[in-house]
Amino acid sequence: MIVTQGVTKHYGTSCVVDGVSLHLPAGGITSIIGPNGAGKSTLLSMVSRLMAMDTGTVVIDGLDIATTPSDVLARRLSILRQDNHMTARLTVRDLVSFGRYPYSKGRLTTEDQHHIEQALGYLNLLELADRFLDELSGGQRQRAFVAMVLCQDTDYVLLDEPLNNLDMKHAMGMMKLLRRAADELGKTVVLVLHDINFASWYSDYIVAMKLGKVVGQGAVDAMIDPEVLSKIYEMDIKVHQIGGQKISVYYG
Known part of the structure; x- marks a missing residue:
């Protein structure tokens, strides 16, 4: 469980996160x-310790992220940020x-290689493993970054707008993969989403x-x-309702 208590962040005089307390x-x-x-x-970003809190605490399965050593936290929690820019020319592998x-x-050990191959296979990237990132489509690159996060093999996977810049087909494919990871691999997936329909269908x-x-939290x-x-x-x-599943329709 992720527990935040009174988490707050200011930029200058602007309060962008105001005393957030959650039990995820x-x-x-x-x-x-x-x-x-x-x-x-x-x-x-504050839950993942990428950004410092002004006030508050974040505890993940009893570990206070403010005092937990980085190598210990990195084996429990992984995050994919919105802005994933690589300056080095890397292959998917x-x-x-x-x-x-x-x-x-x-x-890398033999066990590490096993996890790498498993993550590549899970994201359907084996055929692209030796391709350079700049040779891939946006959807393929996004899958590669998600594979990197899954390869970290953490209990908690945090994703900041993983559907960003993906068309409908690739966005749906990404959500199906994350749903599988939660169900088959036992991951706790926490993600920022703009599309309420995807939140409705997959959360x-x-x-x-x-x-x-x-301003609200609960079951779908x-x-x-x-x-x-x-x-x-x-x-x-x-x-x-479509086939018994709630789906949102916007009206201005």
Whole structure:
């Protein structure tokens, strides 16, 4: 379980995350939704210790991230940021192998190689393993970065807008892969999403943020509700049932 207590972050006089306290369940997929500027990515960065908190605490399965050694935390928690820019010319296999650094410190073992091949196979990247990243499509590159995170073999996987710049087909494929990782590999996946429909279809738990605060959290059935969503996004949103599954339809 991820527990945040009073997590706050200011940029100058602007409070971008304001006293956020959460209990995120272990297992399954938790989606963090909300309008632009809600503080979603900033919160995820603080949970993963990529960004320092001004105040508050984050505890993951009893480990306080402020005091846990980096190598210990890196074996429990992995994160994929929005801005993944590589200046070095790397192959897909090279990139994925970085996920083993917390274990190998750069000297790959037979076990590390097993995890690399497993991650490549899981993301359907074996045929692209020796291709350079700059030779891939945006969707293929995104899969390569997700493979790197899965190769790290952590219990908790944090993803900041993993569907960014993906078309509908590739976005759906990515969500199906993350759903499989949660169900088959026992991962706890926490991701920032803009698309409420994907949050509705693939999540187990949803956290809604607005203006730096948590304005709602709960199971999908409770959160994918027209009254709840309309307040969060300040627009009229209707929710329709398709095959027994809730799906959001936006109306300005």
